[in-house]
Amino acid sequence: MTGDAILRAEGITCRFGRFTALRDVSASFPRGALTAVIGPNGAGKSTFFNILSGSIPPTEGRVVYEGRDLARTPQHRYARLGIAKSFQITTVFPSLSVAECVRVACQALVSRYDIWRPRARLTALDDEAAALLDTVGLWDKRARPAGLLAHGEQRALEIAMALAARPRLLLLDEPTAGMSPEETRAMMQLILRLARERTVVLVEHKMKLVMGISDRVLVLHHGEVLAEGTPADIRGDATVRRVYLGQRDAA
Amino acid sequence: MDGAGSTVAVHAARPDLLAFATRHRATLAAVAVLVFPALLPFKAVAADVLVYGLFALGFNLVYGYLGLLSFGHAALFGGGAYACGIVFTRFGVPWWAAVGAGVAGGAVIAAVIGALAIRTRGIYFAMVTLALAQCVYYAAYEAEGWTGGENGLRGVDVSAITLGPWHVDFVNPLTRVYVIAAFVVVALFAVSRVLASPFGAAMEAVRENEARARACGFDVRATRWLAFVLSGAVCGLAGALHALTIGIVPVETLTYTTSGLVVMMTLLGGMGTYFGPFIGAAVFLLLENLVSLWTVHWQLVVGLAFIACVLFFPRGVWGTLLAGLRR
Numbered sequence: 001m002t003g004d005a006i007l008r009a010e011g012i013t014c015r016f017g018r019f020t021a022l023r024d025v026s027a028s029f030p031r032g033a034l035t036a037v038i039g040p041n042g043a044g045k046s047t048f049f050n051i052l053s054g055s056i057p058p059t060e061g062r063v064v065y066e067g068r069d070l071a072r073t074p075q076h077r078y079a080r081l082g083i084a085k086s087f088q089i090t091t092v093f094p095s096l097s098v099a100e101c102v103r104v105a106c107q108a109l110v111s112r113y114d115i116w117r118p119r120a121r122l123t124a125l126d127d128e129a130a131a132l133l134d135t136v137g138l139w140d141k142r143a144r145p146a147g148l149l150a151h152g153e154q155r156a157l158e159i160a161m162a163l164a165a166r167p168r169l170l171l172l173d174e175p176t177a178g179m180s181p182e183e184t185r186a187m188m189q190l191i192l193r194l195a196r197e198r199t200v201v202l203v204e205h206k207m208k209l210v211m212g213i214s215d216r217v218l219v220l221h222h223g224e225v226l227a228e229g230t231p232a233d234i235r236g237d238a239t240v241r242r243v244y245l246g247q248r249d250a251a
Numbered sequence: 252m253d254g255a256g257s258t259v260a261v262h263a264a265r266p267d268l269l270a271f272a273t274r275h276r277a278t279l280a281a282v283a284v285l286v287f288p289a290l291l292p293f294k295a296v297a298a299d300v301l302v303y304g305l306f307a308l309g310f311n312l313v314y315g316y317l318g319l320l321s322f323g324h325a326a327l328f329g330g331g332a333y334a335c336g337i338v339f340t341r342f343g344v345p346w347w348a349a350v351g352a353g354v355a356g357g358a359v360i361a362a363v364i365g366a367l368a369i370r371t372r373g374i375y376f377a378m379v380t381l382a383l384a385q386c387v388y389y390a391a392y393e394a395e396g397w398t399g400g401e402n403g404l405r406g407v408d409v410s411a412i413t414l415g416p417w418h419v420d421f422v423n424p425l426t427r428v429y430v431i432a433a434f435v436v437v438a439l440f441a442v443s444r445v446l447a448s449p450f451g452a453a454m455e456a457v458r459e460n461e462a463r464a465r466a467c468g469f470d471v472r473a474t475r476w477l478a479f480v481l482s483g484a485v486c487g488l489a490g491a492l493h494a495l496t497i498g499i500v501p502v503e504t505l506t507y508t509t510s511g512l513v514v515m516m517t518l519l520g521g522m523g524t525y526f527g528p529f530i531g532a533a534v535f536l537l538l539e540n541l542v543s544l545w546t547v548h549w550q551l552v553v554g555l556a557f558i559a560c561v562l563f564f565p566r567g568v569w570g571t572l573l574a575g576l577r578r
Contacts, residue, residue: 078466112473115444120447
């Protein structure tokens, strides 16, 4: 049913001083699937995301992407390997226009050190950026400075910038954080559409949100894997219910 | 209806004019650089404006476009001046080759300082660049045999230059200014080209958000380093032209006050604008020259003007003007 694993976490342990954020976490993310990583506050979701996306190195264990150990891969190479991410805190280029944000993200794949040719001559990038802006519904706002967009729009822009790398693997860290219910619904629709064409790993605090759209769910609790399986499996899991019991966002 | 229509027309006309000015910014800047020495009564000030304007232009690459505040740019300016002066006086190379050596000297020192400093940011970047520039200052101070030590490097005298069939009298202040202006014009076009290049976009991305730039695929350190080296080449050129203008390289070109001066000029003109640093240098030097005519405490007046500018026009003279036109 599911393809080979595009990404594997093998025995990940992460310690900050005496505190152990993750203990021997192993997981594999099937190619083409939408996998959600969920868990209550303090479960180690963000640490796990940061290790998967290469922002911090694990204390022990390794991350393998398409058969390649990512331990020695610098962050800026991830995009060219086909891995893109969105951060929990929105990161756009605030004083650049929306269109320029996406254009420069597209440019990162083809031209990084050319100091002489006019960038306006790379017209293919404009078309690419226009298509991406259309995908996330920001074409009308293209001339605005990115920093002036509403929160939900900035998150959508960030996703357009991540897509500019033409990723095979898209890592999203709480993409609906701080969003209104309408914005959340639109974002979930967008993620579902994006997941049709690529592998998506989604870290989310709100269990209810991901159950309807995920192919697989991984539940973290106190830095360990509590459960893994299809949304139906997870919904029926007694331990998961106990962990989420009393939480407002429980399923 | 008519009223509304004409308002729209006015608003549409202004961005068009600005868009035109932006597209031809290098040409317009070149015209300004070529016209203003003829208007200024003091040619020595004109040469200084050109030299320091170019210095500030190079500094702004790192400060305005890359978002890193360097307090060590004296090393790049002075390094270019010494490189030019040393190959000219010690090896007797032609003056134009000495200018080339100045560019290379600025770039090489920037490559070394940049490689060490780009790991840091914010106040740490400012401190590391300041410390490394001080190392360059003491090295020049001690290496008397090469640099002339505290007396400065004397004898960078160019009295006449030959360009093919033309023989130009370099002692005449106005011709001297125009020879320098020719180099400045070339640098203006080159810098405009770099800013409009894909690398120029990469610099802005790194300035705007480091984490996102990295996630996009830009190597933040390599981008910073290359920008620092380009800045060094421009500042090195400014230093070399300075040496040719005054015929000597004073060791003071390497002191931290020179680094502070270029920060002030850039802020005064408008950081992150293409021509702002030039305006800043001009305003600063003209103020200095005018005020020092009637009081020896000119620094007090210029300092107050600077404080007023930072408090009330944080975008600088040029930046405020541009923002006003855009509105």
